[in-house]
Amino acid sequence: MNAVQISDLTVKAGSATLISDITLGIEAGTWCTIIGPNGAGKTTLVETVAGLRRIAKGSVTISGQSIGSLNERERARLVSLVPQHPEVPSGMSVRDYVSLGRVAYHGLLRPPSAGDRRVVDTVLERLSLNEFSGRDVVTLSGGERQRMVLGRALAQSTMVIVLDEPITGLDLRHQMELLELLKKEVLECGLTVVATLHDLTLAGQFADRLVLLDKGSIVLDGHARDVVRSAELSERYGMNLRVVDVDGSDVVVPVRH
Amino acid sequence: MTTNPPTGRRVAIVAAFTLIGLVVAMVCGLVVGPTSIGTWRVVGDAFSHVGIGHSTLSALQSTIVWQLRAPRMVLGLLAGAMLSVAGGTYQGVFRNPLADPYLLGVAAGAGLGATFAIVGAGSGVATPTWTPLLAFVGAMAAVSCTWLIGGRGMRSNASTLILAGVAVSALLTSMQTFLQQQSSSNSIARVYIWLLGSLASASWHSVWMVLPYVAACALVCVASGRALDVMSVGEDESRSLGIRVRQVRFVVIAASSLGTAAIVSAVGLIGFVGIIVPHIVRLLVGTSYRRILPISVAFGAAFLVFADTIARTVMAPSELPLGVVTAVIGAPVFVLILSLRRSMVR
Numbered sequence: 001m002n003a004v005q006i007s008d009l010t011v012k013a014g015s016a017t018l019i020s021d022i023t024l025g026i027e028a029g030t031w032c033t034i035i036g037p038n039g040a041g042k043t044t045l046v047e048t049v050a051g052l053r054r055i056a057k058g059s060v061t062i063s064g065q066s067i068g069s070l071n072e073r074e075r076a077r078l079v080s081l082v083p084q085h086p087e088v089p090s091g092m093s094v095r096d097y098v099s100l101g102r103v104a105y106h107g108l109l110r111p112p113s114a115g116d117r118r119v120v121d122t123v124l125e126r127l128s129l130n131e132f133s134g135r136d137v138v139t140l141s142g143g144e145r146q147r148m149v150l151g152r153a154l155a156q157s158t159m160v161i162v163l164d165e166p167i168t169g170l171d172l173r174h175q176m177e178l179l180e181l182l183k184k185e186v187l188e189c190g191l192t193v194v195a196t197l198h199d200l201t202l203a204g205q206f207a208d209r210l211v212l213l214d215k216g217s218i219v220l221d222g223h224a225r226d227v228v229r230s231a232e233l234s235e236r237y238g239m240n241l242r243v244v245d246v247d248g249s250d251v252v253v254p255v256r257h
Numbered sequence: 258m259t260t261n262p263p264t265g266r267r268v269a270i271v272a273a274f275t276l277i278g279l280v281v282a283m284v285c286g287l288v289v290g291p292t293s294i295g296t297w298r299v300v301g302d303a304f305s306h307v308g309i310g311h312s313t314l315s316a317l318q319s320t321i322v323w324q325l326r327a328p329r330m331v332l333g334l335l336a337g338a339m340l341s342v343a344g345g346t347y348q349g350v351f352r353n354p355l356a357d358p359y360l361l362g363v364a365a366g367a368g369l370g371a372t373f374a375i376v377g378a379g380s381g382v383a384t385p386t387w388t389p390l391l392a393f394v395g396a397m398a399a400v401s402c403t404w405l406i407g408g409r410g411m412r413s414n415a416s417t418l419i420l421a422g423v424a425v426s427a428l429l430t431s432m433q434t435f436l437q438q439q440s441s442s443n444s445i446a447r448v449y450i451w452l453l454g455s456l457a458s459a460s461w462h463s464v465w466m467v468l469p470y471v472a473a474c475a476l477v478c479v480a481s482g483r484a485l486d487v488m489s490v491g492e493d494e495s496r497s498l499g500i501r502v503r504q505v506r507f508v509v510i511a512a513s514s515l516g517t518a519a520i521v522s523a524v525g526l527i528g529f530v531g532i533i534v535p536h537i538v539r540l541l542v543g544t545s546y547r548r549i550l551p552i553s554v555a556f557g558a559a560f561l562v563f564a565d566t567i568a569r570t571v572m573a574p575s576e577l578p579l580g581v582v583t584a585v586i587g588a589p590v591f592v593l594i595l596s597l598r599r600s601m602v603r
Contacts, residue, residue: 052493076499083497089489091544093262100487104499108484134261156498 001064003028003160003192004049008058011041011048018044019216021058026209028063028159031186031193033203033224036213037237042196043084043164045213049194050081050162062160076104080153084164086145088137094148095133098123101155123151127181143174150178154185161185163195167202175199179206200241200252204228212236228252263543268552271541275555282559285566286330287322291573294318329459332467333565334558336456336520337530339471341557342550343513344531345538346478349485349546350509351415357532358517361422361510365429366399367392367521372433372448376440388451389466389522396518399425404510414492415506453578454527456565467519474516475554481509482547489544528580530561533587540594560587 002025011019019041026032034042047053049060051067060067062078070078080101089097101123102116112120124130127147132140140148146166153161163182167175183206185191197203203210203224210227212220214236220227227233228250234241240255287303288296298313299322305312314322340358347356359365370391378384407421437448484505488495492502517531534557535549542548561583568582 047493050497052496072496072501073499076497081494081497083494087489087491087494089544091262092486092489096262096486096545100490100498103483103487108487108500108505109480111483136261152498 001028002026003030003063004032004194005061005064006045006049006058007060009045009048009055009060010057011044011053012056017056017216019048022216022218023058024211024218024221026192026194028192029186029190030208031183031195031206032209032211033207034194034196034211034213035198035200035203035227036219039215040213041216042213044216046162046164046194046196047081049160050079051075052081073104073107076156076158078158079160079162080156080158082146082149082153082161082163082166084168086149088145090136090138092137093133094129094135094137094140095120095124097137097148098129098151098155101152101157104156119157120155123155126185127151127154143170143177146170146174146178147181150181159190160192160194163193165196165198167197167199175202182206200228200233201250204250204252225250262545263541268542268548271538272552272555275552275559279555279559282562282566283330283334286333286562287326289566289570290321290326291570292318292321294322324461328461328464329456329565330562331464332459332523333456333562335464335467335471336524336527337534337557337559337561338554339475339516339520339557340527340531341534341538341553341560342475342478343517345535345546345549345553346481346485346509346513347531348535349481349549350488350506350513351419352489352491353415353419354536355532356419358513359426359526359528359531360419361403361514362399362425362429363396363514363517363521364526365426365433366395366397367518368395368452368526369399369429369433369436370395371451371525372436375447375451376436376444378444389463392525393518393522395429396521397515399429400510400514400518404507418510450578451525454525454580455568455576456524456579457569457576459524463523467523470519471516474512474519477508477512478516479550479554481505481512482545482550484509485546485550489546524579526580527561527583529583529587530557530564533583533591534560537587537591537594540591 004026006022006024009019009022010017022045034045036042044053048055055068065078067075099112099120102112102119106112106116124133127150129148129151132144137148167178170178179202182193186193207224210224211218212227212233219236220230220232229243240257242253242255244251244253284296288294288299301310302312302314302319302322304310343358347358347360348354371388374387374391403418403422403425407418437445484500487498487500488502495502535553538549538553538556542552564582564586565579568577568579571577
């Protein structure tokens, strides 16, 4: 059974169709990255998988359960989200922020249980956030902050994690670090990742599978290496893209006419 | 230097001082007044009621303390606690530091209801004794209107609700002004006094009338602290964390508004408490609503009783409007704490 199964999905905003008739199955324990030019519908697609958008037609199931039939709390135990522009509430400690991921388990009226606190400890440890755990969230650097947001999502202990442009605004080292951390979770914990990325090189290097989206529909879908090398890519982005092999890894470079 | 969220120890110290302040405020509320009765004699009399020692108060003094000052003090506690916790809750649920308990039209609705009762008395369509009832009905009707206009539907969010509140308030205030302008100068003066808010007409009857509302609503507000903390990451993220944002918002707004309406019906529109107290508490204990809301209950209660003690004594036998006193004390206290905190951070 696929961890995520999207079937004939159409999502609208008012009369505009943002996504039309998308079908996509994502195997458990794999990393699928959605790429595509701006306005392709990437964010809409991942937000729908996270249960934040109303489905006009079709369905999205996570681990066999249709997200439309779940309440918020049930859904939050199946799929977590790292949003593109996370809100960082000033005055909250890093530990409290990561603990927000446990609300779906202990509820709004009860404090986190010992088990919840253990999960948070483990996440802080795995993401090397321990030294910041008492700090005010607004004092963190961009890279630390993004790691903390990832920590909140991991604390939700979901099988599927959805990330919308998680490395925006980070320098190269921190981009790699964050993606490596995520890869470790995929390999060691069997996490299923659905992400959007603008950087095609990193998209190709980290994902098992790439899905190219354009104007709300899937244009290409396949093994990362094949999609990156496809001629379709240049066409959809409306520019000349070249793939260079560097020590066995594909690097996508734009070429100026 | 980086600032960290306040530690548990600091919160405990603030809570302890707030409780001490609350006890002092309660004693002041009973002891201070034009008729001088010694502090220890009042305290001794209070203990004699629970079977410890015996009272030295005369019958008249006992009546002054327990039938005039005590209900006024208790109503002050309830009003201060409810307005403060409702203000803090509104600030949390709307993620807006300017929110106060009157944001969604409670004040305008209650004002219209009370004006109708007072002005209508002259023409025989109402009586002044209806004032609390009509104020309450007006307040709840106004908030319900705001909710129906701005709070329903998939696309509704905190901003549409605030804007609906502004519209409803503007409409009801203009109706209230019209009604007031059509009436006699005698009625205008009484409406004006009601609008300024006062504890002068407090009685045990009014205490028992509002107590159930305030107890239940303040409890719901305080219990919502954890929900408001989660919702500080915004609507979409809260939903992805498993919060039913719309339901939480409805419950919290209903509780804050109901409690505020009950208080307003008994004491009129006491301004400034609901906005300033949660901010003072926030400066002292940090941004978590799990801390702000319970401490605001005690802080607001103490603050309003102190303010009322000043309101009824500095110009005795006439009284200062309570809303004026809360602003005159509250604003400098707020500025003082703000500047102290800035110098500590540096």
